[in-house]
Amino acid sequence: MSTVGAAPGPSYIGVSYTLRSWLTTHDHKRIGLLYVASITFFFFIAAVAAAIMRLELVTPAGDLLEADTYNKLFTVHGVVMVWFFLIPSIPATFGNFLLPLMIGARDVAFPRLNLASWYVYSLGGLFVIITLIAGGVDTGWTFYTPYTTMFSNTHVVAAISGVFIVGFSSIFTGLNFIVTIHCMRAPGLSWFRLPLFVWAQYATSLVMVLATPVLAMTLGLVAIERLLQVGIFDPALGGDPLLFQHLFWFYSHPAVYIMVLPAMGVVSEVIACFARRPVFGYRFMVYSLLGIAVVVFTVLGHHMFVGCQSMYSGMVFSLLSFLVAIPSSIKVFNWTATLYRGSVSFEAPMLYALGFIALFMMGGITGIWLAALAADVHLTDTYFVVAHFHYIMVGGAVMAYFSAIHFWWPKITGRLYPEAWARFAAVVMFVGFNLTFFPQYVAGFLGMPRRYHAYPPEYEVLNILSSAGAAVLAVAYVLPLIYLGWSLLRGPLAGRNPWAATGLEWQTASPPPRENFSHPPRVNGPPYAYETERGDGP
Amino acid sequence: MSDLAGYLPEASTMAGRIDALLLALTVVSVLVVGGIMALIAWFAFRYRRGSPAVRGPAPRRSRTLETVWITVPLLVFLIIFVWAAVLYRELRSPPQDALAINVVAKQWMWKVQHPGGQREINELHVPVGRPVKLVMTSQDVIHSFFVPAFRVKQDVLPERYTTLWFEPSRAGEYPLLCAEYCGSGHSRMTGRVVVMAPQAYESWLARNPGAGSLAHQGEEVFRRRGCSGCHGESATVHAPRLAGIYGRRVPLEDGDMVMVDARYIRDSILLPASEVAAGYPPIMPSYQGQLGEEEILALVAYIRSLADQQEDAP
Numbered sequence: 001m002s003t004v005g006a007a008p009g010p011s012y013i014g015v016s017y018t019l020r021s022w023l024t025t026h027d028h029k030r031i032g033l034l035y036v037a038s039i040t041f042f043f044f045i046a047a048v049a050a051a052i053m054r055l056e057l058v059t060p061a062g063d064l065l066e067a068d069t070y071n072k073l074f075t076v077h078g079v080v081m082v083w084f085f086l087i088p089s090i091p092a093t094f095g096n097f098l099l100p101l102m103i104g105a106r107d108v109a110f111p112r113l114n115l116a117s118w119y120v121y122s123l124g125g126l127f128v129i130i131t132l133i134a135g136g137v138d139t140g141w142t143f144y145t146p147y148t149t150m151f152s153n154t155h156v157v158a159a160i161s162g163v164f165i166v167g168f169s170s171i172f173t174g175l176n177f178i179v180t181i182h183c184m185r186a187p188g189l190s191w192f193r194l195p196l197f198v199w200a201q202y203a204t205s206l207v208m209v210l211a212t213p214v215l216a217m218t219l220g221l222v223a224i225e226r227l228l229q230v231g232i233f234d235p236a237l238g239g240d241p242l243l244f245q246h247l248f249w250f251y252s253h254p255a256v257y258i259m260v261l262p263a264m265g266v267v268s269e270v271i272a273c274f275a276r277r278p279v280f281g282y283r284f285m286v287y288s289l290l291g292i293a294v295v296v297f298t299v300l301g302h303h304m305f306v307g308c309q310s311m312y313s314g315m316v317f318s319l320l321s322f323l324v325a326i327p328s329s330i331k332v333f334n335w336t337a338t339l340y341r342g343s344v345s346f347e348a349p350m351l352y353a354l355g356f357i358a359l360f361m362m363g364g365i366t367g368i369w370l371a372a373l374a375a376d377v378h379l380t381d382t383y384f385v386v387a388h389f390h391y392i393m394v395g396g397a398v399m400a401y402f403s404a405i406h407f408w409w410p411k412i413t414g415r416l417y418p419e420a421w422a423r424f425a426a427v428v429m430f431v432g433f434n435l436t437f438f439p440q441y442v443a444g445f446l447g448m449p450r451r452y453h454a455y456p457p458e459y460e461v462l463n464i465l466s467s468a469g470a471a472v473l474a475v476a477y478v479l480p481l482i483y484l485g486w487s488l489l490r491g492p493l494a495g496r497n498p499w500a501a502t503g504l505e506w507q508t509a510s511p512p513p514r515e516n517f518s519h520p521p522r523v524n525g526p527p528y529a530y531e532t533e534r535g536d537g538p
Numbered sequence: 539m540s541d542l543a544g545y546l547p548e549a550s551t552m553a554g555r556i557d558a559l560l561l562a563l564t565v566v567s568v569l570v571v572g573g574i575m576a577l578i579a580w581f582a583f584r585y586r587r588g589s590p591a592v593r594g595p596a597p598r599r600s601r602t603l604e605t606v607w608i609t610v611p612l613l614v615f616l617i618i619f620v621w622a623a624v625l626y627r628e629l630r631s632p633p634q635d636a637l638a639i640n641v642v643a644k645q646w647m648w649k650v651q652h653p654g655g656q657r658e659i660n661e662l663h664v665p666v667g668r669p670v671k672l673v674m675t676s677q678d679v680i681h682s683f684f685v686p687a688f689r690v691k692q693d694v695l696p697e698r699y700t701t702l703w704f705e706p707s708r709a710g711e712y713p714l715l716c717a718e719y720c721g722s723g724h725s726r727m728t729g730r731v732v733v734m735a736p737q738a739y740e741s742w743l744a745r746n747p748g749a750g751s752l753a754h755q756g757e758e759v760f761r762r763r764g765c766s767g768c769h770g771e772s773a774t775v776h777a778p779r780l781a782g783i784y785g786r787r788v789p790l791e792d793g794d795m796v797m798v799d800a801r802y803i804r805d806s807i808l809l810p811a812s813e814v815a816a817g818y819p820p821i822m823p824s825y826q827g828q829l830g831e832e833e834i835l836a837l838v839a840y841i842r843s844l845a846d847q848q849e850d851a852p
Binding site for chain 2: 062067068071138140144146147151152235236241242275276277278280281282283284305306307308311314315318319322323325326329330332333334336337339340341342343344345346354357358361362365366368369371372373374375376377378380381382445446447449450451452453454455456458531
């Protein structure tokens with residue numbers, strides 16, 4: 001790839017320091033950081049809810065909280081973590097910041113729409129905060145009917161309005177990214193020269209644009225049934241509760257991959273950089289990203305094996321769920337093979353990325369257990385499922401998010417973070433995570449149902465372990481706030497490419513100027529040119 | 539497989555077979571995750587920066603390798619899929635001779651009706667060594683009937699019947715849990731299944747007589763609620779006679795055939811205009827909101843008993 005001349009003028013941060021300049025910015029980099037601030041805020045709200053729940057679960061009796069309070073806590077934890085942290089986590093922050101840089105563009109295709117998506121997100125967030133202040137909502141993040149439409153006495157409509165609204169910010173972001181990737185690639189940057197992070201954003205955006213409208217419609221119907229007593233999902237009014245489950249999971253299973261596909265993109269960049277090797281099997285990595293984005297729309301029924309779904313639909317959905325595991329396993333094998341004959345170093349982003357692979361694998365393989373029909377009958381709706389999806393979403397997506405924070409921190413802020421502290425935090429996070437969630441696999445295997453405010457005493461030891469792990473995990477989440485805050489003020493200057501990484505984003509200044517590149521870059525070769533001996537394409 | 543260190547007994551005929559599947563999944567998972575993690579650790583160590591390992595050019599792709607690691611997992615997955623699907627099919631197919639017991643779930647309790655008229659709340663007494671089929675419905679939201687010791691679980695939905703079956707293989711008391719979140723009392727919606735030796739079960743039944751058998755209770759409802767005015771032996775209204783229809787296929791006005799089972803009887807009582815029997819005017823009023831789920835189940839038992847009598851007759 002060609003190098004780009006020094007960028008004159010102030011960085012995107014130095015353009016203006018006023019609050020107004022941030023709130024009216026059209027700069028994709030600043031919008032990315034607005035998202036960082038918002039999702040960090042919501043992450044800690046949801047994390048506090050989880051911490052209180054883990055405290056309650058230290059003892060089998062429901063002695064700390066009322067049952068209703070506990071139910072509201074797990075609902076707010078799920079709603080906020082899923083829609084206000086995990087879904088936007090990597091796409092809206094790093095996707096926004098990096099996508100134009102990685103494809104050599106000046107900005108995204110629709111900068112105003114991009115800013116609008118942040119405001120839409122904030123409006124949705126406002127609804128959630130209003131819901132919390134008004135007294136919360138107790139339906140669970142899954143909003144199952146008829147409980148949600150007819151039986152809950154909490155602020156259901158306010159909460160689903162928040163989720164309904166925030167969905168549009170996903171749709172805007174997805175649309176923006178698809179158009180940007182199609183239309184704004186630098187000269188020479190053909191599709192199969194794109195970094196895998198960009199491909200991952202592309203696949204994610206497709207899922208966002210196709211799935212989110214279905215969620216919006218479904219929640220709209222829930223609100224109509226609840227407010228106007230029109231029978232849609234409540235059988236007492238002539239509706240069908242299974243219909244809700246099908247519609248809800250048509251969005252919400254793909255939503256898992258809205259969280260995980262971008263994480264896979266991050267990990268591909270990081271592994272290649274710290275192994276000093278091109279990603280093994282680049283094309284298979286691309287095909288598997290796109291394959292996941294397609295197959296994931298066909299597995300919704302695996303949430304209803306003990307529902308009222310017919311036996312034969314259960315079998316079809318089971319088979320399709322096994323198939324969606326194939327592209328994911330290709331990715332794990334290819335990351336492993338990328339290390340072969342590399343020159344591997346273990347800076348914090350790499351530790352987080354390796355942690356991602358381990359935890360994603362454990363989350364993924366237990367997904368096989370849950371896809372297996374007769375095993376699912378015993379395991380579904382227990383803590384086994386809770387552990388499974390936390391391994392994917394927290395062990396997977398959140399570890400990758402932290403990997404991305406550390407990897408691109410020098411690019412975003414222009415400063416280096418303290419490496420020793422960061423490595424320490426990565427190890428603490430890995431240990432704390434496993435201590436929190438591994439016992440939940442065991443508890444679920446032994447039959448402990450999820451969403452229990454009080455539980456039979458035989459599960460006590462496992463729950464104490466899990467709560468202890470949550471305390472360790474809390475430390476691991478607070479540590480980066482401290483040392484990254486220090487780095488922001490005192491960290492040594494990073495220079496444009498501290499990791500000696502390939503990729504266009506490393507060829508411009510850190511932090512980049514408003515217009516990203518002083519001269520439009522040209523691309524002459526494949527990504528991940530870490531090996532000089534052989535110049536063949538991927 | 540043993541009893542999982544005493545934590546999770548295998549108390550049904552299916553439990554051991556499902557545990558074999560779970561054990562296989564455990565072994566595959568440990569081998570796969572352990573194997574790949576070991577390989578990652580080995581590569582990370584051997585090719586750590588500054589190590590003397592030979593680097594040289596390495597392949598950037600390998601069709602053979604990639605084909606292998608697509609087909610091998612696929613084959614393993616297919617084996618697991620078929621194995622689990624076969625077991626699932628058995629779990630969803632209750633034996634014909636199963637002892638039918640009704641379960642009505644409501645926020646936040648399990649109500650049980652035995653065919654002999656016995657009633658229980660949050661307890662279910664069953665005999666060992668005999669298949670039991672539960673016909674379940676909910677009065678309000680979705681619940682889920684979960685007995686970990688039997689490795690069975692089934693959602694219980696309002697306004698429809700779902701079934702679940704198991705054959706207890708060992709006497710004892712086993713926790714019964716609600717597995718689908720159902721509101722404030724979800725974690726209190728628990729109980730126990732008491733599995734008894736056949737003689738003990740018989741004497742338990744005898745010690746706890748209900749107000750006559752469930753069919754008898756249904757007959758009471760049949761008279762009290764005026765069903766007999768049209769469907770009774772001496773009625774003059776042109777309404778279907780109910781003797782002998784249970785378990786048969788009958789023609790509908792629109793030309794379809796329908797199996798007369800619990801679902802059809804329930805829908806005919808609550809939504810009589812939806813599936814009208816051929817040759818009869820659609821004059822039956824709906825009993826929506828007038829009959830409880832337990833009364834409807836009693837009526838079903840009564841209509842079923844009429845068919846059984848028919849079969850017994852010469």
